[in-house]
Amino acid sequence: MAMDGKTKTVAQLVGVATFMGAMAWASVPLYDWFCAVTGYGGTTGTAEAGSGEVLDREITVRFDANVEAGMPWEFKPVEPEMTVKIGQDGLAFYEAYNPTDEPIAGQAGYNVAPFVAGSHFSKVQCFCFTEQVLMPGERVQMPVSFFVDPAIVDDPDTRKLNHITLSYTFYEIDLPEDVQESLDEGSQSAANVN
Incomplete structure (x- = not known):
């Protein structure tokens, strides 16, 4: 036909x-996937462990913290910057505070600047890998464990870098189902008592 x-x-x-x-x-x-593999747009890498090689050259890592418009959390780095040797494990902390009377969940997006450093900055552990829930009035310190890959000194685009900025932005997300169910059960129990 x-x-x-x-x-x-x-x-x-x-x-x-x-x-x-x-x-x-x-x-x-x-x-x-492309950004994670290439570091495009300042996307960092992840690693199971530290680099294993530490160079006798230092680099300063600056820490930046932001929240999306309307996100009521207060969010900041505990220290504004640290200097580490290239390849050395670094551990930094960010602080988040929920000043409201409601539980709020958040997820952090991140990047590094300059963008060309993204493929050489690796996080071993990070609060940004999972969603975070802060109860009313709760204040927490959240760690990020990282290193700057020694290959940064062999890359013509990054070998002269003296500093990298690690930046996070927290976005409000829906409460996870288990947290919401727990809150709903608590509300029902309180209603039954009254």
């Missing part, structure tokens, strides 16, 4: 639309 011109055109347009939808759906994970 042969297709007429209109049917063929409609079939082609449906095919193009389906292909474009599939590419849009796949673009975010592919972009995230």
Whole structure:
């Protein structure tokens, strides 16, 4: 059965639309993977352990903290910067405070500047790997364990860097289901007592 011109055109347009939808759906994970592998856009790497090699050259890591508009948390680095040897394990802390009377969940996005340093900055452990929940009035210190890869001195784009800025922005997210269920159960128990 042969297709007429209109049917063929409609079939082609449906095919193009389906292909474009599939590419849009796949673009975010592919972009995230690309950034993680290349350090593009200041995306940092992750590591299971420290570098194992420490150079006799220091670099200063500055710490920056932000919250999205409307996020009520107070968020700041405990220390504004530290100087570490390249390859040395560093441990920094950020402090978050929930001044409200409601539990609030947050997830941190992050990057480093200058962007070209992203592929040479690795985090071993970080509060940004998981969502954080702060109860009303709760204040916490959250660690980030990191190192600057010794390969930074061999990269023509980064070998003269003397400082890197690690920046986080907290975004409000929905409370995790288990936390919400626990709060709902607590509310029902309190209502039953009264």
